[in-house]
Amino acid sequence: MATPRSAQPSSVAAPAGLPFDPSVRAADDVARELGVDPSVGLNEAEAARRLAADGPNQLRSRPPVPLWRKVLDQFRDPLVALLLVAVAISVTVWWVEGAEGVPVDAVVIAAIVVLNAVLGLVQESKAEGAVAALRSMTEASSTVLRDGRRVTAxxxxxVRGDVLMLTEGDAVGADARLLSATALRVQESSLTxxxxxxxxxxxxxxAPAPLGDRFDMVYKGTAVAQGVGRAVVVATGMDTEMGAIAELLDATDEEVTPLQREISRVSKVLGLTVIGIAAVVMVLAAVVNDVRTASDLVTVLLLGVSLAVAAVPEGLPAILSVVLAVGVQSMARRxxxxKKLHSAETLGSASVIASDKTGTLTKNEMTIQRVFTASGEVTLTGVGYRPDGEARTGGDGVGQPLTDEQLVRExxxxxGGGSLANDAQLVxxxxxxxxxxxxTEAAFLVAAHKLTGTVDRVAGFERRGEVPFTSERKMMSALVDPPGDGAWALVTxxxxxxxxxxxxxxxVGDRTVPLDxxxxxRALGDVERLSQQAYRTLGVAYRRVAExxxxxxxxxxxxxxxxxxVVGIIDPPRPEVAAAVAEARRAGIxxxxxTGDHxxxxxxxxxxxxIVEPGARAVSGTELDGLDAEGLRETTRTVSVYARVAPQNKLQIVDALQADGHVVAMTGDGVNDAPALKTADIGVAMGITGTEVTKESAKMILGDDNFATIVAAVRQGRIIFDNIKKFLRxxxxxxxxxxxxxxLGVVLAGVVGLEGAAGGEAVxxxxxxxxxxxxxxxxxxxxALAMGVDPETDDVMARPPRGINDRIIDARMWTGVLxxxxxxxxxxxxxxxxxxxxxxxEGTDSLTVARTAGFTTLVLAQLFNVLNSRSETTSAFHRMxxxxxxxxxxxxxxxxQIAVVQVPSSRSPSGRLASTSRTGASRSRWPRPCSGSTSSASWSGAHGIPAGWRR
Incomplete structure (x- = not known):
């Protein structure tokens, strides 16, 4: 069988430490340059010396972030900075007023800031633990030749010069030049x-060739799928191809999330708004109340500052962290x-999901789906390695179960023949x-279970000889001896x-006829039909031979x-992906x-x-290399399938999409995906098949490698964003x-009767x-916390993703807020x-009663506003x-509220929330320098702090 070769470009420079490209030098020359005898290998002393000189064979890892840095990062949010300024202002006001009692505003706001930091630290710690749990718990090992003996290291x-002994199932530990290979096949999907x-x-x-076409080389991070071989190590650690991609990853900037950008903007707007509110209130208070004395001026200044502090939504950072944390936990259950709280919402804003194919959209499990014989065509249902399915007539799989005895036998x-000429095992x-x-060979073993009697037909056959598969022969044969006295056969x-x-x-059925x-x-036409439908084809034949x-x-x-x-083999799509793609398209994504595939x-x-209409065009990495920036952007606007691409091509595509205003989610599992995952607005790594480099660079990891999980996360991300808008509103x-x-109370004090009830107060x-x-x-x-965990009130997947320039608080929302x-x-x-x-x-009550009534009215209005804020388009009574x-x-x-107004310990002797002053003459002045004492049963009208809190 001809193996398709990757045409993706890759550097063909020599590994660091070697003056030449080992893929174009004879194996013996490479070994000689590295100072090793391939039949003996290095001795332990020389291996130790080279290890000390070159360092361990591992990728350079970033040092762990110290705790103090993690704590400091929690306070870098502009809104948190605004709250810290509010703390400073509150403390200043408290100090100017005489530093009596406790600065309640400052303490509460500071507590909220600390709570926000703790929530962020806890959630990031949980994410780090979850990522660590997805990593392999066993240390990789390799079989090498040392002092002429096979040892496990x-x-x-x-080290460079080590002779690797490769067998089926081994992970390749370093980049190496092959010395010998027998039917050696290597799974390189993580790189190519x-x-x-x-x-x-x-x-x-x-001549020098791209990475996927260097057939005489094996690379770190790949795996031996079949056969045996020996290879001499030419590069380790960061000098390997995997290391080169890791270097590219280090040079890739990590983007802040759209939510972080938006919250930063909102914080700036809030800061300017608060300053504006303070300025307006102070000017109006000074003008309306005819402020002339220094004492009154201080009162006005303190009034403006206090109101500005009150206007800041102190709970916003903590509530935002809680909402994101709840959303993150919900995603984790799916x-x-x-890994980062703010990344939870980003996926909900994604307008493009750029996905790898192998192992992400497909199962990475080769499956026989079609069989052509002399008497007809059969489709095998079921996908992957689980031997569930059946044979059905026709090429669409919707025909009747296979009952034609002649076709069944063929x-x-x-x-059965493909299962006999086979070196794989199904476990x-x-x-x-x-x-x-x-x-590919395992596909025959799985398919044999789907046709009743096939496994029994080949049971008991013993292999007596083999002609292995080679790239020149493009076929393999097995000499088999059937049980009993049956004639031997050569199956090819x-x-x-x-x-x-x-x-x-x-x-043809039970007999053979000449192949005219x-x-x-007709047989060649069957092969052509399968090839046109993107199937890989394998033919099966036999002949009887002498016992x-x-x-x-x-x-x-x-x-x-x-x-x-002939059979048609394909890496099948995951069965749930088509529905997930349809749901994504419904959501405007x-x-x-x-992919690196054909x-x-x-x-x-x-x-x-x-993803595309049948017969759509695919663009190759070579074509992308020939495009300028505008051509690349135009291509990414119209083409949705990219094949034979290299890591730099993936970066080009992501950059072009982002430059076009898209929020890009990039999925992948191989090392070659890591730079693009880091550049994307949110990189999504596969938790099962993904490499450690990919997981480190991603912002989100799929524990089940299921593309449908991404769409479920998109829905959750949109719900998170909706809930953020709800509690912000x-x-x-x-x-x-x-x-x-x-x-308005300051400006219209005379209109609503406040001025007459104030008893001569300046403000x-x-x-x-x-x-x-x-x-x-x-x-x-x-x-606000309850709104953060509010269930989905509308179908969030029925609308397109929000634009990258759309504001979380837009003009419509500001209008509603005001x-x-x-x-x-x-x-x-x-x-x-x-x-x-x-x-x-005309009323008859005191200012104390009036304020208590207004205070309760505002509380009730805000509680009703909870229902009103759930949607901008529907009434408060919709799904209430x-x-x-x-x-x-x-x-x-x-x-x-009832308790604070009616419970004796929370109200004044008059039976309402009191506003009595310390002197008894002035009941409404706020704020005012503290002096005198207050009753422990009253609330201070001069400072606004419960007397029980003051010392």
Whole structure:
């Protein structure tokens, strides 16, 4: 069988430490340059010396981030910086007022900042633990020749000049030049992205070649799928091809997430808004109240500063961290491990998912799906290595179960013959099916189980000899002895174009007939049909031979064969991926395939999954290399399948998409994916098949390697973003309600009756600082947290992703925030007016009662605003009972408000939340320098701090 070769470009420079490219030098010359006898290997002393000189055979790792740095990183958020400024201002105000009691505002805000940092540290620690749990717990080892003896050494201790002894199932520990190879196939998908194992040959290359075409080399991070070989190590550690990609990874900048950029912008806007609010309130207070004395001026300044601090949504950073942490845990339960909190929302903003093919969209398990024989065509259902499925007539798999006895026998002989001429093994452990050996050969073993009687037909056969597969022969043969007294047979499988010329007959049911020109043309047509449909093809034939035929000279008998048929093999898509792709497209997300595999195979798989229309064009890495920046951007706008690409091509594609305004999620499992994963807005690594380099560079790891998990994470990311908008809308509109209440109360003090009830105060406010602080503590924290875990209220996958320039707080949201805040402020002032003498409505109560009534009105308005803030497009009554945590928070807020107003220890002797001053003459001045004492049962109107908290 001809093995497709990767055409992806790669550097062909010599490894560091060697003055030449070993792939174009004879193996003996390479060994001589490295100072080693290939038949003996290095001695232990020389190996130790070289290890000391070159260092361990491992990739350079970043030093662990110290705890102090992790803690400091939690305070780099601009909003946290704004809160720290608020703490400083609060402490300053407290100090100016006489430094009596406890600076409650400062303590509360500082506690929130610390809580936010703790939440961030805890969640990142959990993510690091989850990533560590996904890593292999065993240390890789290699078999090497030392002092003429085979020994097992840790792969980290390999040095240049070591002679590797490679056998089936081994991991290749270092880059090495082959000395010899017998039917050696190496799985290089982690480097090249190509799913099929590459046939290796020790013969020297005629000229330098790309990485995927260096058939006389093996590389660190790959695995031996079949055969045996010996190789001399030419590069270790960072000098390997894997190390070169790691270097590229180090040079790749890591992008901040869209949410981080947006929260930074929101923090700046809030900071400017708070400063503006403070300035406006101070100017208006000074003008309206005719401030003339220095004492009154200080009062006005302190009023503006205090209101500015109250306007900051202190709980925003902590609530944001909690919401992200809850979302991250929800994703983790769905096998998506997010390493950084802010990355959780980014996937919900993704407009493009650029996915690797092998092992991500496909199962990386070669499967026989089609069988052509003389009597017809059969489709085998089921995918992967689990031997579940059946044979059905026709090429679409929807026909009837196979019952034609003649066709059954022909197909059984094809699958049975392929199972006999086979070096792979199918193994079942604890319900999981795996293969040992070449995946293409294993496909025959799996397929044989799907046709009743086939496994029994070949049971008991013993192999008496073998002619191995080579790249020149493109086929292999096995001499088999059936149980009992049956005649021996030579079973051959290989590339159909090589096998058919050796055949003179064809199997038709129980008999053989001459393979005339008509039947030969039909057989070749079957092969062509499979090739056009992106199947890899293998033909199977046999001939009877004399019993007791020796194993020597079997090649002479590989003629006059009886042709049995041809099979079509493919790495099948994961069964759940097509639905996931459809869901992504419904959500306005474009799915792209970027692979190192053949373009025909790539477009076939992409068409099957619904990524592109059947027959769509694929662009190769070579074509991408010839494009300028504008040409590359134009290509990425229209083409969704990229084949035969190199790591630098993946980076080009990601950069072009980002330059076009897309939020890009890049998935992958191989080392070659790591740089693109780091550059992408969110890199998604495979947890099972992914390499450690890939996992380190990614922001999210899939514990089940399931593409459908990505789409589920997208949904969760969108829910997170919706909930962030919900509690931002709620917090900002509620705080604006407080701002408008104080602002309009100062300006309209005479209109609503406050001025007449103030008893000559220089500055009159409708609410006390204590009351505003209570509102922030009670109505902001619980409801906002509940909104952060609110279930999906609308179908988040029914709308397109938000644009990269879309604001989390856009003009529409600001309009709603200001409108709701204004309505709250007006409602609160009207309530106060109703209770006070004078104003628009004549009342009879005191300022204490009026303030308490306004205070309660504002609390109730904000609690109703919880329901109103769940959506910008639907009313508060739409699905209003779906969030049980919301109603729990609302209920708690009501209980606490009733308690603070009615419970004796929380109210004044008058039966309402008091606003009495320390002197008794002035009841409404806020803020004011502290002096005198207060009753332990009252709330201070001068400073706004419960007397019980003051010392």
């Amino acid at each position: 840790r792969s980290t201790e390999l 992205g190509e799913s099929e194992a590459v046939l290796k040959d020790a013969a020297v290359l005629a 096998n998506a491990v997010v 197909v059984s002989m094809v699958l 079942e452990r604890d319900g999981e099916w795996t293969v040992q050996g070449d995946p 499988k290989g590339a159909p174009d090589v096998l058919l010329p050796r055949c003179t007959e064809i199997q 020109e008509e039947r030969r043309a 007791g035929l020796g194993a020597q000279g079997l090649e002479e008998h590989e003629s006059d064969l009886v042709y049995l048929g 474009r799915v792209m395939m970027i 373009p025909v195979t790539a477009t076939r798989i992409a068409g099957d999954l619904g 709620y917090l900002l509109s509620s705080n604006m309600g407080e701002v408008f209440t104080v602002l 009159v406010v409708p609410l006390l600082a204590t009351q505003i602080l209570w509102i922030n503590l009670v109505t902001d924290s619980g409801p 409108t709701i805040g204004f309505v709250m402020g007006v409602a609160t002032l009207l309530t106060i007016d109703i209770f006070l003498p004078g104003g628009l409505v 009972f779906t969030g049980r945590w919301l109603w729990a928070a609302i209920g708690l807020g009501l209980v606490l």
